[in-house]
Amino acid sequence: MKHRLTFTGKKLIRMLLLLLGVSLAAFLLMSASPLDPLQTNVGQAALGTMSQEQIAKLEDYWGVNDPPAQRYLGWLGDFVRGDMGTSLLYRQPVSQVIGQRLQNSLWLMVFAWVISGVLGLTLGVIAGANRGGLADKLIRGYCLLISSTPAFWLALLLLMIFGVWLGWLPIGLSVPIGVDAASVTLADRLYHAILPALTLSITGVANIALHTREKMADIMEQDYILLARARGESHRSIVLRHGLRNVALPAITLQFASISEIFGGSVLVEQVFSYPGLGQAAVNAGLGGDLPLLLGITVVSAALVFGGNLIADLLYGVVDPKIRRGVAKL
Amino acid sequence: MRHWNGRRAALALLLLALLVLCAVTAAGCLLGEQAMVTDFSRKNLSPCGAFLFGTDWMGRDMLARTLTGLSLSIRIGLLTAGVSAVLALVLGLASALGGWVDSVVSWCIDLVMGIPHILLVMLISLAFGKGFVGVVAGVALSHWPSLARVIRGEVLQLKGATYVRTAEKLGVSRLQIARRHFLPHLLPQFLTGLVLQFPHAILHEASVTFLGFGLSSEQPAIGVILSESMNYLTTGKWWLAVFPGLSLVLVVVLFAAMGEQLRKLLDPASVHR
Numbered sequence: 001m002k003h004r005l006t007f008t009g010k011k012l013i014r015m016l017l018l019l020l021g022v023s024l025a026a027f028l029l030m031s032a033s034p035l036d037p038l039q040t041n042v043g044q045a046a047l048g049t050m051s052q053e054q055i056a057k058l059e060d061y062w063g064v065n066d067p068p069a070q071r072y073l074g075w076l077g078d079f080v081r082g083d084m085g086t087s088l089l090y091r092q093p094v095s096q097v098i099g100q101r102l103q104n105s106l107w108l109m110v111f112a113w114v115i116s117g118v119l120g121l122t123l124g125v126i127a128g129a130n131r132g133g134l135a136d137k138l139i140r141g142y143c144l145l146i147s148s149t150p151a152f153w154l155a156l157l158l159l160m161i162f163g164v165w166l167g168w169l170p171i172g173l174s175v176p177i178g179v180d181a182a183s184v185t186l187a188d189r190l191y192h193a194i195l196p197a198l199t200l201s202i203t204g205v206a207n208i209a210l211h212t213r214e215k216m217a218d219i220m221e222q223d224y225i226l227l228a229r230a231r232g233e234s235h236r237s238i239v240l241r242h243g244l245r246n247v248a249l250p251a252i253t254l255q256f257a258s259i260s261e262i263f264g265g266s267v268l269v270e271q272v273f274s275y276p277g278l279g280q281a282a283v284n285a286g287l288g289g290d291l292p293l294l295l296g297i298t299v300v301s302a303a304l305v306f307g308g309n310l311i312a313d314l315l316y317g318v319v320d321p322k323i324r325r326g327v328a329k330l
Numbered sequence: 331m332r333h334w335n336g337r338r339a340a341l342a343l344l345l346l347a348l349l350v351l352c353a354v355t356a357a358g359c360l361l362g363e364q365a366m367v368t369d370f371s372r373k374n375l376s377p378c379g380a381f382l383f384g385t386d387w388m389g390r391d392m393l394a395r396t397l398t399g400l401s402l403s404i405r406i407g408l409l410t411a412g413v414s415a416v417l418a419l420v421l422g423l424a425s426a427l428g429g430w431v432d433s434v435v436s437w438c439i440d441l442v443m444g445i446p447h448i449l450l451v452m453l454i455s456l457a458f459g460k461g462f463v464g465v466v467a468g469v470a471l472s473h474w475p476s477l478a479r480v481i482r483g484e485v486l487q488l489k490g491a492t493y494v495r496t497a498e499k500l501g502v503s504r505l506q507i508a509r510r511h512f513l514p515h516l517l518p519q520f521l522t523g524l525v526l527q528f529p530h531a532i533l534h535e536a537s538v539t540f541l542g543f544g545l546s547s548e549q550p551a552i553g554v555i556l557s558e559s560m561n562y563l564t565t566g567k568w569w570l571a572v573f574p575g576l577s578l579v580l581v582v583v584l585f586a587a588m589g590e591q592l593r594k595l596l597d598p599a600s601v602h603r
Contacts, residue, residue: 017437018437018440018441018444019444021437021441022441022444022445025441025445026445026453028457029453029454029456029457030453030456030457032457032458033456033457033458033459034459144583144586144587145579145583147529147586148529148533148579148582148583148586149579149582150533150536150537150540150575150578150579151537152537152540152556153556153571153575153578153579156556156559156560156563156571156575157571157572157575159563160563160568160571160572164563164564164566260443260444260445260446260447261446261447263446263449264446264447264448264449267446267448267449267541268448268537268540268541271540271541272560282449282452283452283541283542286452286453286456286543287542287543294453297449298445298449298453301445301446301449302444302445302446305443305444305445305446306444
């Protein structure tokens with residue numbers, strides 16, 4: 001038990017250091033950017049007609065003239081106290097914007113994460129256990145095709161088929177147009193989330209299935225499988241009893257590592273469906289020079305990714321008896 | 331094909347894919363002028379004999395635009411994948427020095443992998459002021475971690491291998507060990523990793539351009555074509571999105587197939603399959 005606790009503590013410290021690194025890297029990149037927040041948001045023409053005083057006031061508001069080190073330390077100090085600054089585009093505290101957006105995105109991401117995980121594992125195990133067979137060829141072909149397809153184009157395609165031609169599903173947004181916010185039902189929200197979630201799931205399956213297949217195929221060539229076969233175990237029982245158990249660890253890693261990919265996919269998919277989620281906010285913040293919001297989103301998404309990795313590491317201990325008893329060193 | 335063995339088939343596929351990609355690149359370079367020609371007398375034509383991919387709202391030939399865009403994508407893909415693969419090799423080899431260098435390298439790998447990929451490309455592209463430079467820097471500087479991790483793993487394993495330790499004890503210089511034992515072992519990994527980076531690089535270039543952080547809208551890039559087509563989808567101009575996207579998928583599939591065949595050819599374990 002003590003071994004597990006020190007392990008968790010070490011991982012947590014490493015995660016915090018990495019998060020600090022991410023925020024610093026993102027901050028440096030943004031302050032290196034030649035993007036002038038004044039020009040992007042006020043516009044060249046409007047800027048020309050302003051008086052020097054007005055410009056100075058605006059520059060003060062956007063914090064253009066402070067040195068980067070001071071700005072970063074100021075941001076970090078506030079962040080530790082739970083204040084992520086104010087979004088320059090939405091005129092709201094960044095934490096509030098992220099909270100709202102994350103709520104919308106979480107629908108999509110959790111759905112896609114679960115579907116792609118379960119389906120990916122199933123397909124991967126089937127393909128790996130029957131390497132070279134018809135099922136393997138079909139699954140592999142599908143996965144290679146999907147992983148070569150840009151997520152945003154797949155989203156466009158589905159939008160065209162189900163939104164424009166068939167007219168079954170809405171072509172965008174997360175709620176019906178022209179309806180009072182209070183009278184939007186859960187069904188409305190789900191109805192609008194179907195297409196984006198479907199796109200994300202379809203793209204997410206490919207990677208997980210391909211990697212699981214690879215691991216499963218390796219496992220099927222091990223000696224213990226040969227022994228089981230010699231003992232007369234059926235193919236089904238070999239896959240379920242030996243294959244699945246051994247593929248569990250890599251599957252956990254894959255599942256939690258896919259958080260980063262699903263987040264990336266959601267940026268593209270939300271843009272196509274004009275879905276007001278975190279990904280769309282990130283794009284708007286980037287294009288509009290909204291530094292506090294973009295920084296906040298980067299840190300939050302990195303925290304999600306690192307948190308996923310941490311959970312995967314901890315789950316190893318639960319799943320693998322060797323690690324649980326502290327026999328194997330990680 | 332029946333009496334061809336796996337290696338010959340793999341080689342043939344590899345060369346075929348290479349040929350098609352070269353042809354697309356060359357065609358795109360030659361059609362560059364034609365892709366910019368606007369002619370309002372032939373706008374919004376659906377695909378027909380003269381214009382296989384149709385024309386857009388300014389009467390531009392979509393086939394020429396698509397080919398030019400693909401050619402641009404392929405060239406950017408070559409450049410960025412090359413840079414990031416070399417970066418990965420250098421960092422992976424640096425871990426062989428062990429100690430704090432290795433810690434820093436693996437920390438950097440974890441750091442870069444922690445930021446969702448698209449977000450990272452967006453950030454780097456912003457830092458370099460978007461446009462061509464931005465997208466090239468973004469894709470090149472964000473794709474190395476996975477290959478660097480593979481190479482680092484190989485290097486660490488090699489360092490512990492008996493024959494390398496024996497060579498060290500026999501007094502062979504470090505440079506000699508690197509050249510005689512490390513390089514032949516790492517080269518296939520590196521080549522495969524390099525080719526397998528093309529598809530990712532091309533897809534990310536298109537995605538980032540699509541979002542508006544990449545190539546500017548005057549250039550006929552696939553990302554630009556597709557993001558423009560979004561405005562015309564609801565009016566039923568399906569060909570503006572379908573054909574350019576499909577061609578992009580085809581190019582990426584070809585690159586992925588090339589990587590796969592190369593892996594088969596270079597991997598000693600699968601020689602006999």
